[in-house]
Amino acid sequence: MADFPGKVSTQTSSQEPQRSYGILSSVDMNFIKSIPGILLLAEIVVGLLVWALIASTPYSSASAYVWVMIVSVTLWLLSIALLVVLLLSFHQSLPLIPWPLVLMGFYSVATVLYLTAFLANAASVPLNFYHGHLGTSAFFAIVVTLLYTASSYFAYLGWRGEGQNAAGSTVPV
DSSP states (O other), X not given: OTTHHHHOOOOSSOOOOOOOOSGGGGOXXXXXXXXXXXXXXXXXXXXXXXHHHXXXXXXXXXXXXXXXXXXXXXXXXXXXXXXXXXXXXXXXXXXXXXXXXXXXXXXXXXXXXXXXXXXXXXXXXXXXXXGHHHHHHHHHHHXXXXXXXXXXXXXXXXXXXXXXXXXXXXXOO
């Protein structure tokens, strides 16, 4: 009978950790709250506006709009794919890929491509009322160019910061 009090548990509920199942359990909400995450979401929304405005008008008369459509739709789809990779932390399962360098390269190339798309769009806009969508798409093209430029800057800081942290953490012997 002396062992009896030691074998009795007085807990009324189990302390088993709660498990969450599904894709939402692996979503990195901190990324969405960060400046690069907000910029990426804004790039997706504004990029959608660029190609939707051009697609809503008969742009086949100017080949410049074909270039704008190719750039805007391609970068919109790649940005959505990048959002999924970063949001679901797929990049952590691929440590061999230098993600800071990949992000810096992607955003830098996207900035240059969108700058050429903006210039082609703005130079080809007729000055009559019917083509107001094309002028508006030129405005949003420069906005998304600036967003990609800001993302390039933050990607550069991330790339440079990783190199400095690795070098700064070594102690000379």
